[in-house]
Amino acid sequence: MCRRFHGPSPCAGYTAPRTVGTITSLFQGIGFMAPRMSRSLRGLVALSVATAAALAGASPERAAQFYEDARSLYDKRDLPAAAIQLKNALQQDGNMLAAHLLLGKVLFEAGQLNAAEVALDEALKRGVNRSEVMPVLGRVYLRLGEPAKLLDRVDTAGVPPELHADILTMRGSAEAMAGKLSTASATFERARRANPKSAEPLVAEAPMLLRYGQVQRALEVASAATKLEPGNAMAWHQLGNIQQALGDMKAALDAQERATALAPKFVDAHVARATVLIAVGRTADARALLEQLKTWKVSEPRASYLRATLLAEAGDMAAATESWREAADLIDVMPSALRASSEPLLFAGALSHRALGNLQKAREYLDILLGRNPRHFAGRAMQASFLLAANEFAKAKPVVDELLRQAPEEPQILYLAGQMSLARREYEQATEFFERAQSAGAGNMALRDLALSQFAQGQGKVALANLERAYAKDAKDTRAGIELAVAYARLGQGRRAVDLAQKLVARQPDDPVLINFLGNIHGRLGDRANMRVAFERALATAPDYRPTVINLSRLDLDENRPDAARARLQAWVKGHEKDVEALYYLGVAERSAGRMxxxxxxxxxxxxxDRRDPRSAMATVDVLIAQGRTDQAVTVARAMAVNVPNVVPVQHVLARAYAVAGQRDAARSALKEALKLAGFEPGPIVQTGRMMLQVGDLDSAGYAALKALQASPDALDAMLLSVEVAARRGDAAAVDKGMAELTARHRNATPVLVTAGHVAMSRRQYTKAIASYQQAYEKEPSTPIALLRSRAQVAAGQPAAALSGLLDARRKSPDDDTLLRAIAEVRVLAGKPSDAVRDFEALVVRRPTDAELHGSFAEVLFALKDPRAIGMAETASKLAPTTARHGARYGWMLVLAGQLDLGVRVLRDARLRDPADGRIRWQLAEALQRAGKSAEARDELRAALASGNPPRPGPELDRLRQQLGV
Known part of the structure; x- marks a missing residue:
């Protein structure tokens, strides 16, 4: 693992490349890693696990045997042989998740880091759960020196609590590696709380404290680590580094010797020993140690620099130059991420290049070093010498601020500052700048934009008056006219808005911009017929006018004309391949036509x-979730949130992806961020609060309801959210009080009636619930309310009534597949299984890619002992291969049908996709026990019982526990 340290040893004013201070501050604890695997080798590794299906004679049974052999070899620490058997297994069955995972572990432990990354990525891609992969992948990234990858991909979401300390320690190390010191400190503290018995958080935090200048605290932390785990070589190494920084060379040497005694090939500790030996004048011992490292064929740039220093002292400048060049070359060819993450390597590179006379390269490394750690003492000393020699000055202030300081009353500069503030939504500053610009003579444009800023501040009357005055002063100011028409439309003055837009078009009848604008005004007022007329006129005037191409296509989609929209957009993107908006709406058109x-x-x-436009990524996430490809949905959503971090809907989509993937803590975190971003807008606040309820974060949902009501005390949605939170908390008094307020302020509103039904259902007052839902349905007939009513009727033991109501609703909506599916499920309860099967058969024909539908049908068939059940379950699993429950259903049916070998393989895959699901692990344990694999079955059953979602108690579980002695 890469570690970085800095010791406060002065080295200003040195004339030779070596001083005790420079060496002491430089070589503290960063191991040099082997170069990255070549692209060709990465391709070979990927190829070795991707050709399975193409090999003649491929067999899942042979794959299982190879895998069992590999496990045995791995237990014996024969890593090369284990890797071979795992690749053999994957050649036979490229979808064996357990083999992909174990291959990643084997390659990591064998030091093949890039190959391990490839294998672990493949395991994730194939569907292995994050909690199985992340602890190993995090260590790979740390050893590769890639903190950004670790922080982006490795976190505690979906990871069992017992692994939190390890994950948090890795994240703290990555944050320290990336220069985020305060964040890293907090993360290490969380790691210690997660597992007080582990020394690893202390071992990782100590060098960071040293670099931050908290030397005594670093000493305390490292000492505590050695006491907590006396056999931890890294703990002793870190303690020695800190003692070296404090000038206690004897203690430092003792600590490094303890480290090398515990781990004889620990290169970092040997380099640190050599550094201390040079510092105390034992150069002969240091030279012998450095030569020993050379015989081990260790390519270590710090060791090369130390050799150069000793050779220079001995007067052998030719050999010293060769060693300096070796050190510089080793650092130059490193991956930039590894180099940039290590202060000792950066400083060694700067020193080596300076010794070689490569001042520009030395300055480059120094700049990176000081960008990471401005407190680096020796680096600051070297920087001072460079700056004095170059006579450089401090960086200037931001451009606009500098212009304002130079010309504080210049109208154009004031106007520019106002535009910048307006774009950044700093409306008070923008108003001030525009007012000053107008007073200074900026003219009509300042008055016009002043009005826009005032609108944003809620000063509607003043803003409208200023905008009317600006347009009156210059009717040729088309932008003022457009803004004024928009203002009229927004204020409900539709006739004035249309009249003004038509006047603008009349002045320039062939201008597609103004004709398109007229169409938008019609659309804003709900006049779709004239909207289409305007858009078609604009395209007739200018067929390549992009806004109208987009607008008319959107109108086609709204009016259920996807073919017309698709044809127009396909023609457009042929000549505009990177038109983000056109591509987005083309995707919408394709989806509307069922072409996913x-x-x-x-x-x-x-x-x-354009990754800054989140619309396409949001739509992609929705489709991936619908297809059951939850891991891919999370990947897309996380990338989107990184690219567009401050948008509420983006955080909502990210939270939804996390929730569907079972990463509830991550979903809650995303929703809290959304609530911050929502400000005091009731709509986004309530929407966020409802999503918080869905992920079980009742406290945050309650806060969202309170925040929304503060912004708008009578808002119906906010009041409803408050009642929903109280209901989820089981606070009956608060529910009754909230319902009374809702009834008083929004009597007989459909949402109030629906909520009353929900409350009654929660209290098992089914008759009352049915009445509330029925009243709501009579006011606003809809499928969701019909389904709620049927659910209440089923709960009340009235399946016939539920079926009758659903059939009546379907007569009003004959093409509603959601209703038909509900009808099929209720038919089973109503004792009409053959009719249910007929409905399901019709549904799967119409929706051949719906995994949930196929899964439900499989369960109905299995209950009816229909032989088609297993095939239908297999289809559901293939339609959503990354969704564990579909695979588990299929595997369990296979086990119950006596197909043990295949059932075990399928259940193993399902368990790896969702290791937190105790029911799946119980099913796997039962299957393994039936297959004679009692030891593995026992481990799975124990994990199932300890999970946060354990299997339901019952005689089958009790029997298995008794058989396995659990």
Missing amino acids: VQALEAWERATGA
Whole structure:
């Protein structure tokens, strides 16, 4: 693992490349890693696990045998042989998740870091759960010196609590590696709380404290680590580094010798020993130690620099120059991420290049070093010498601020500052700048934009008056006219808005911009017929006018004309391949036509063209979730949130992806961020609060309801949210009080009636619930309310009534597949299984890619002992291969049907996709016990019982516990 340290030893004013201070501050604890695997080798590794299906004679049974052999070899620490058997297993069955995972572990422990990364990525891609992969992948990234990757991909979301300390320690190390010192300190503290018995958080935090200047605290932490785990070589190494920084060379040497005694090939500790030996004048011992490292064929740039220093002292400048060049070359060819993450390597590179006379390269490394750690004492000393020699000055202030200081009353500069503030939503500053600009003579444009800023501040009357005055002063100011028409439309003055827009068009009848604008005004007022007329006129005037191409396509989609929209947009993107908006709406058109593959392709192109536009990524996430590809949905959503971090809907989509993937803590975190971003807008606040309820974060949902009510005390949605939170908390008094307030302020509103039904259902007052839902349905007939009513009727033991109500609703909506599915499920309860099967058969024909539908049908068939059940379950599993429950259903049916070998393989895959699901692990344990694998079955059953979602108690579970002695 890469570690970075800095000791406060002065080295200003040195004339030779070596001083005790420079060496002491430089070589403290960063191991040099082997170069990255070549691209060709990465391709070979990927190829070795991707050709399975193409090999003649491939067999899951042979794959299982190879895998068992590999496990045995791994237990014996025969890593090369284990890797071979795992690759053999994957050649036979490229979808064996357990083999992908174990291969990543074997390659990591064998030191093949890049190959391990490839294998672990493949395991994730194939569907292995994050909690199985992340602890290993995090260590790979640390040893590769890639903190950004670790922080982006490795966190505690979806990881069992017993692994939190390890994950948090890795994240703290990565944050320290990236220069985020305060954040790293907090993360290490969380790691210690997660596992007080582990020394690893202390071992990782100590060098960071040293670099931050908290030397005594670093000493305390490292000492505590050695006491907590006396056999931890890294703990002794870190303690020695800190003692060296404090000038206690005897203690430092003792600590490094303890480290090397515990780990004889610990290169970092040997380099640190050599550094201390040179510092205390034992150069002969240091030279012998450095030569020993050379015989081990260790390519270590710090060791090369130390050798150069000793050779220079001995007067052998030719050999010293060769060693300096070796050190510089080793650092130069490192991956930039590894080099940039290590202060000792950066400083060694700067020193070596300075010794070689490469001042520009030395300065480059120094700049990176000081960017990471401005407190680096020796680096600051070297920087001072460079700056004095170059006579450089401090960086200037931001451009606009500098212009304002130079010309504080210049109208154009004031106007520019106002525009910048307006764009940044700093409305008070923008208003001030525009007012000053107008007073200084900036003219009508300042008055116009002043009005826009005042609108944003809520000063509607003043803003409208200023905008009317600006347009009156200059009717040729088209932008003022457009803004004024928009203001009229927004204020409900539709006739004035249309009249003004028509006047603008009349002045320039061939201008597609103004004709398109007229269409938008019609659309804003709900006049779709005239909206279409305007858009078609604009395209007739200018067929390549992009806004109208987009607008008319959107109108086509709204009016259920996807083919017309798709044809127009396909023609457009042929000549505009990176038009993000056109690609987005092309994807929408493809989705509307049921062409999901083409939709995803269009959205992928859009996101690649501009990652700051989240629409295509949001749509992609929705489709991936619908297809059951939850891991891919999370990947897309996380990338989107990184690219567009401050948008509420983006955080909502990210939270939804996390929630569907079972990463509830991560979902809650995203929603808290969304609530911050929502400000005091009731709509986004309530929407966020409802999503918080869905992920079980009742406290945050309650806070969201309170925040929304503070912004708008009578807001119906906010009041409803408050009642929903109280209901989830089981606070009956608060629910009754909230319902009374709702009834008083919003009597007989449909949402109030629906909520009354929910409350009654929660109290098992089914008759009352049915009445509330029925009243709501009579006011606003809809499928969701019909389904709620049927659910209440089923709960009341009235399946016939539920079926009758659903059939009546379907007569009003004959093409509603959601209703038909509910009808099929209720038919089973009503004792009409053959009719249910007929309905399901019709549904799967119409919705051949719906995994949930196929899964439900499989369960109905299995209950009816229909032989088609297993095939239907297999289809559901194939439609959503990354969703564990579908695979588990299929595997369990296979086990119950006596197909043990295949059932075990399928259940193993399902368990790896969702190791937190105790029911799946119980099913796997039962299957393994039936297959004679009692030891593995016992481990799975124990994990199932300890999970946060354990299997339900019952005689089958009791029997298995008794058989396995659990």
